[in-house]
Amino acid sequence: MRKKIKNQSESGRINRHYRIRKDMSGVKDKPRLVVHRSSKNIYVQLIDDLSGTTLLSVSTGEKKFKKDCAWGGNVEAAKKLGSYLFSEAKKKGIEQVVFDRGGYLYHGRVKALADAAREAGLKF
Template structure:
């Protein structure tokens, strides 16, 4: 019987393989969610480099990283940093997470900030 971790990893890999097919050279907005924090980074898979990153561990993010408000703040911040790096179009990599709650809040805030996906 497979553990929950193995199931999540398979789901994340399945999601990423679909993204590679539709990416067409666009960067990938990858999200990681832990019980205490949420992290987002824009990755150029062709060159294997991180172009922009944001998380709730940064000093100027107030409050807990485990709520929707913090996820919105990270989404806004990643959109700002993407603009500075001249990135407009990305593909959204939710990993193995369901598009709900903090993941959805981060994605919506990034869209409002100007990212297209």
């Protein structure tokens, strides 16, 4: 069931995400990489849709990450989060993912995160 949202731009993002999401799913060997961004932070999760579990969750709001980056809502923080995501995923044995941009345009922080993760070695 879709949420009723008063903000028009957020409503468009939610509708785009439903359209994208219906054709994509992640499994344990190749989980779904979900991106959510707010004005202050960026959140990334690796999700196994078959079992309904989150395999890994990282964000720019974590204490470990705050040491490297003072502000978590910019492109530089997204780049650092992309490489940090790969290092954490590699510890769990994950090297391939399905990229779910969450209805956001592939631009700016979302693109910077994806490019940094690819450069670090994550395949999608």
